[in-house]
Amino acid sequence: MSLAAETRAAVRARPWLRYALRAGVVNYAAAAESLDVGGDRDAVATALRRFAGDLPDIDTDAREVTVRMRSGVGLGGADGDAGSGDSDGAAGAGTADADPIASVGGERILPGGGGLTAVTADGDVDAAALSAVVDRLAAENVVVDAAGVAGDRLAVVVPRSDGANALRLVEEALAAVPDG
Structure with a gap:
């Protein structure tokens, strides 16, 4: 070579x-x-x-999305083991019957009583958008407990105390997603 x-x-x-x-x-x-x-x-x-x-220069593109924050969520397995994945150990977040906010690999982001916050973006999202979001949160030392993208929804789960900051950072990241 x-x-x-x-x-x-x-x-x-x-x-x-x-x-x-x-x-x-x-x-x-x-x-x-x-x-x-x-x-x-x-x-x-x-x-x-x-x-x-x-190499091509880096171009960025603003994504058309609606970003929302939902506090009091927890992580739970598909078997109804709700709350077992909370970073603060809070059990009972959500129920086995609750509609998940998002689900990745058998773990579900469930509403109802957990110690975490979910920030979701609905619209023009993909793996590049998720990468930009996770990188932006990491740059600000925001712990990401779960993250995923499927279809037209991107979701990141952070500690409740970082929720408002994470919302702002997700909006910033999605306003300038770098190309591949």
């Missing part, structure tokens, strides 16, 4: 570096030193510069 191909493979294994290259905010010499690529550091830096030149 050529040095250029090896460098591109190393970048693809680090999505954050690919994103930074697209954004044009990379110190190429430092990035070259951090990669486990055989060859001279200057040659790897040159390969990084060339690769960055081939």
